[in-house]
Amino acid sequence: MKYYIKNMVCQRCVMAVENIVKELDINYYSITLGEISSEPIVEKKLNELSAKLNAIGFELMDDKKKQLIEKIKSLIISYVHFDPELQKFTMSDYLSRELPYEYNYISNVFSEVEGTTIEKYVITQKIEKVKELIVYDELSLQQIADQLGYSSVAYLSNQFKKVTGLTPSHFKKIRESKRKPLDHL
Template identity: 70%
Template structure:
């Protein structure tokens, strides 16, 4: 049995959910971004108790099938951009279709219908947040950041960055961390 959770965006989120599951003595097989796979179906009372504890730390259970799929799309995109450099070498539409078992056109149309924006625009927001993170870390040049995130040039990255943030990457670097947006708020 799988349960879907909104707002899980990183490894720390997985650890937080596992902590709650252990505190409730719930037997589970696996916790990944946006999903918990249980060994057995949960009684309604236990599911409600788990939901309350998850909500207390900013997560939310998703019961609606469409919203579950949307959350899975978002988690795949986050994985694609933030957590696995090798994935960026793949075509995003092929990656999403392969991971989720639906044609990309269906996923794209559903995402636009439910979220009011396109997958492409969501990907741009995620990429810009990754660029911000890498700029703040100050370990890579802008050219290296552009290459890592699949931009064709530094100029293209800079133009997109300014379009989304209103700032050039160098101006952002000078003001730093206060302009980052949590991934679950994108």
């Protein structure tokens, strides 16, 4: 049986949910972004699980559309942040491959529930990843563009400026000016 959880965005979230599931002595098969795969959970334990998840900012979901939205978000986050190999696929192909629905349905449900398109959500996630990579200062802007599937640095820069209001180089300067040397802490 699958139970869907809202607001899981990283591996730390998975570990936090796993700790709760173990604490409640729930037999499970796997825990991934946005879902627990387990034996059916009795109502009392399900209520305890829900309360403990809510206490740390997660939400156990029972609405099918909300479950689908969280699965879509989890897949997009994996696509953008965790697995550069997925960039070989278009987002529509990737989502259609991972979910048992056609992309048009997935896109329509996402837009209806979230009030934005999948494409805009992907752009937001990509820009967050660009910010992270700029702050790490390990890759050139060209390497970042290549890693995230942008056709050029100019396209990445234009999209970055539309979303943040800053150019990537200005963002980098601002971030560097906020850093304090260790001897000034």
